Amino acid sequence: MHNYAKPMLRDGALQGKTILLTGGGSGLGKSMARYFLELGAKVCIASRSFERLQQAADELSAATGGEVLPLACDVRDYAAVEGLLQQVLDKFGSVDVLVNNAAGNFISPTERLSNRAFDTVVDIVLKGSYNCTLALGKHWIANNQPAAVLSIVTTYAWTGSGYVVPSACAKAGVLAMTRSLAVEWAKYGIRFHAIAPGPFPTEGAWSRLIPPGMEDQFDLTKRVPLRRAGDHQELANLAAYLVSDFGTYLNGEVVTIDGGEWLQGAGEFSALDAVPQSMWDQIQSQMKKQAKS
Ligand code: HXC
Ligand code: NAP
Numbered sequence: 001m002h003n004y005a006k007p008m009l010r011d012g013a014l015q016g017k018t019i020l021l022t023g024g025g026s027g028l029g030k031s032m033a034r035y036f037l038e039l040g041a042k043v044c045i046a047s048r049s050f051e052r053l054q055q056a057a058d059e060l061s062a063a064t065g066g067e068v069l070p071l072a073c074d075v076r077d078y079a080a081v082e083g084l085l086q087q088v089l090d091k092f093g094s095v096d097v098l099v100n101n102a103a104g105n106f107i108s109p110t111e112r113l114s115n116r117a118f119d120t121v122v123d124i125v126l127k128g129s130y131n132c133t134l135a136l137g138k139h140w141i142a143n144n145q146p147a148a149v150l151s152i153v154t155t156y157a158w159t160g161s162g163y164v165v166p167s168a169c170a171k172a173g174v175l176a177m178t179r180s181l182a183v184e185w186a187k188y189g190i191r192f193h194a195i196a197p198g199p200f201p202t203e204g205a206w207s208r209l210i211p212p213g214m215e216d217q218f219d220l221t222k223r224v225p226l227r228r229a230g231d232h233q234e235l236a237n238l239a240a241y242l243v244s245d246f247g248t249y250l251n252g253e254v255v256t257i258d259g260g261e262w263l264q265g266a267g268e269f270s271a272l273d274a275v276p277q278s279m280w281d282q283i284q285s286q287m288k289k290q291a292k293s
Helices: 027-038 050-064 078-092 115-142 165-184 203-209 232-243 261-266 270-274 277-292
Strands: 018-022 042-047 068-072 097-100 147-152 190-197 253-257
Touching: 018 027, 018 078, 018 115, 027 042, 027 050, 027 203, 027 232, 042 050, 042 078, 050 068, 068 078, 078 115, 097 115, 097 232, 115 147, 115 165, 115 190, 147 165, 147 232, 165 190, 190 232, 232 253, 261 270
Parallel strands: 018 042, 018 097, 042 068, 097 147, 147 190, 190 253
Antiparallel strands: none
């Protein structure tokens, strides 16, 4: 096992914390939930499909011995989010951390989208994140309780990206919320973090973002300078650090974990990677001559 696929924090680093994580029944959310439990946190995983959550909760508690509470909730519905919070409080007594991880996404030329399709993605990602943040924020402020909010965004939150425009708009909004509230709610002891992952293979993302039959052409890892996808434990390590007491002086930061992917896309001359090493002697001597003439 590579070191990057190993747990990073010391045992018990999240002991005493209760974490509410949206979308924890699959993918990266499930991987984060697993590591939070291993580190001693109590975790509520919440999404629409109770069956999937229950299965994940059984698996995670068997694997970690931790306390995990699966609760069905559609984050688009503010009343449902308030109900979710109440159930977490009833079970665990308090909640210290919110992880806005739930998302919806699919690829499409924007002109082919119905307004309902656009709404669907924006509502899950942006409305879902602000619903949860608002409900928990009001609770924390009323109870004078310090807390942390971690939102999972993407690198196209700031670059934008064609073909996933609703997701780009929504993730940009989540990043703006993160930076805005990092300042406004710091006086209440509530800090905000964001992680912008590059490609981390998950069934949920891959099945919706890679055109069937074109897996090789759209192999996302080929766009990464480090030439590999992210390992789920690497993201879980970062998330656990940010929400732990060790991450308390970070506030309003977005941490990119993408092997250099977005910077490669942005670099004017990144395509020169295609020039074979053996050609550089010839190219450079020719160019030096040209520069002198
Ligand atoms: C065009 C689509 C569509 C598609 C749905 N719609 N899928 N339009 N292309 N592929 C349209 C529908 O026709 C409908 O509009 C509207 O969107 C709502 O569709 P529903 O199926 O009713 O929505 P719902 O049941 O709420 O499901 C939401 C969903 C679904 C987003 C469509 O895929 C989902 O549940 N996703 C959750 C998980 C997920 O998406 N994970 C990936 C995250 S990856 P009309 O007009 O017909 O009514 C990610 C990573 C990014 O964010 C970065 C990677 C590197
Ligand atoms: P995923 O497995 O599809 O996770 C998305 C989760 O969101 C699902 O568990 C889903 O559960 C939940 N969800 C969707 N709509 C919901 C709603 N209305 N209410 C409550 N929960 C809802 O995909 P993933 O790849 O792990 O993505 C996790 C996060 O990482 C997302 O924020 C995504 O944007 C981000 N991300 C992923 C990558 C990557 O490479 N994988 C890259 C950049 C960013 P239900 O279906 O049960 O509701």
